[in-house]
Amino acid sequence: MTLPNKLGEVYATITNGTGYGAAENDRFKDFAARISLTPLANGTSIIKGLTISPYAYIGNTASQFQNGGAGQVGVVPDGLTRNRYGAFIGNKDARLTFGLGYGQRTETTESGANTVGSPRVTTDVTGKLMSGFVIVRPGSWMDPKTTGKFALFGRLDSFQPNDSADPKQQLTILGASYDINTKVTFSLDYQALGRKDGSTVGETKTLFLHSQIVF
Numbered sequence: 001m002t003l004p005n006k007l008g009e010v011y012a013t014i015t016n017g018t019g020y021g022a023a024e025n026d027r028f029k030d031f032a033a034r035i036s037l038t039p040l041a042n043g044t045s046i047i048k049g050l051t052i053s054p055y056a057y058i059g060n061t062a063s064q065f066q067n068g069g070a071g072q073v074g075v076v077p078d079g080l081t082r083n084r085y086g087a088f089i090g091n092k093d094a095r096l097t098f099g100l101g102y103g104q105r106t107e108t109t110e111s112g113a114n115t116v117g118s119p120r121v122t123t124d125v126t127g128k129l130m131s132g133f134v135i136v137r138p139g140s141w142m143d144p145k146t147t148g149k150f151a152l153f154g155r156l157d158s159f160q161p162n163d164s165a166d167p168k169q170q171l172t173i174l175g176a177s178y179d180i181n182t183k184v185t186f187s188l189d190y191q192a193l194g195r196k197d198g199s200t201v202g203e204t205k206t207l208f209l210h211s212q213i214v215f
Contacts, residue, residue, distance in 0.1 A: 060079025
């Protein structure tokens with residue numbers, strides 16, 4: 001649903017517990033909603049494209065023991081939690097494009113065989129991601145009517161797939177790109193995957209030369 005006066009939109013879905021990409025195989029449904037607000041869309045400033053998008057995804061999936069079986073202590077009718085929520089704030093302008101995001105997921109996992117000797121055990125797994133990026137085109141600052149061929153960009157990601165088991169990691173990207181024409185772009189960037197908060201995972205530092213060619 002589009003909001004009046006270019007203020008944004010509201011988006012909502014109801015899907016199968018396995019998502020919309022697969023046939024239904026359990027009775028659970030997932031509910032998701034996102035609102036995207038564009039409070040400055042009617043203005044003329046560099047951040048008139050500012051968008052604020054909080055979202056939530058609340059759902060369940062069926063237990064692997066939903067139908068019971070030989071040797072099991074019984075069926076498990078309860079669903080396993082599968083929730084996500086977060087927010088994104090971004091701006092799209094030739095002079096300044098940026099995005100800031102936070103996301104968190106919580107999922108319930110199962111272990112054991114659902115038998116007397118190997119009871120079913122559930123565990124809530126929570127993961128978090130924080131991310132931000134920025135793209136600046138100096139040529140557009142000098143002449144707003146053009147996009148400029150040269151751009152500077154940076155990105156920072158901090159993530160932890162499982163906050164009770166996995167180490168925190170941080171990805172840093174810094175670079176520059178140049179548009180030969182509207183179909184060919186080259187970029188040189190430095191990428192580093194590093195430790196965070198005492199993590200002992202391996203670190204990598206790499207220099208990349210990328211090309212994008214549109215046929």
